[in-house]
Amino acid sequence: MATEKELSDFLKSVERRAFKRSVYHVRDEEAALDIVQDSMMKLAEHYGDKPANELPMLFQRILSNCTLDWFRRQKTRRALFSNLSDFESIDDEGDFDLLEHVQAPTDTRESESAEDATRRTQIFHEIEEEIAALPGRQREAFLMRYWEEMDVAETAAAMGCSEGSVKTHCSRAVHALSKALRAKGISL
Template identity: 75%
Template sequence: MATEQELSDFLKSVDKRAFKRALYHVRNEESALDIVQDSMMKLAEHYGDKPVAELPMLFQRILTNCTLDWFRRQKTRNAVFTNLGDFEGPDDDGSGFDLLEVHSGVPEGEAVQSAEDIVRRQQVLHSIETEIQALPARQREAFLMRYWEEMDVAETAAAMGCSEGSVKTHCFRAVQALSRALKAKGITL
């Protein structure tokens, strides 16, 4: 059974990754923040009494469902208000999210990178981020859960509501597509 502090620590540990995952899907910072906040509230409200070990899986499933709910609401809103334009303004491309903030720390004992290395790294990260956004939704979801959230195949399958074979297929196709796209840009990892 998770204590209040354990639940709080868990939510702090997943907030940036959850935001980034939601942002990849909805491509709007405000909407992504709303989805993550809604997911966290639902986890705390409905599953806060579950063991700490179950929280990551429950949260991933809730985040997926909240994202799908957002798309359903958008579809309904767009069907009803097609002639009234966009209520939320132009789509945010996520450029306000500083990917380097997450990846910029220099591990202890390593030399500080040159400005050229930092710019090169920033360009590579931007290219990777762009290519991840270009993946089909299910491939992107499977890829992010497996390699960003470090979930195993069974956990990813349960969170996505599909078979383990589907997860493997989505991940394989995502990795192949990313590899081809990055290779075409001259980026090798």
């Protein structure tokens, strides 16, 4: 059974990654923030009494379901209000910067030239674009496995599919990202 501190620490540890994952899916920062907050509240309300080791998988499943619910609501709104452009606008400006949340070792940053820093920024931006361009299920599997560091079984349970499907989605995502980044002259 998770204590309040364990639950709080868990939620703090996943908030940024969950937000970024949601932004990749919905392409709207405000909606992504709402989805993450709703997911966190549902986890705390309904599953706060579960053991701490079960929280990551439960949270990923709740986050996926809240994201799907958001898409369903958007689809319903578009169907009901197709004449009103207010309901179809999506904010593409995106003020979220991955580099604000990725920390390089201090000695690397101090010795890094402006040219290197600019190139690193460009590479991160291009990687983000390519991840966002992946098909939804591939992106979801890729982010859970490599961003959230979940194992295949946890990812399959969170996505509601077989372990083989997770492996296939991840493999296709890695190949697509690798090909797209190589085409841009980026080798990692």
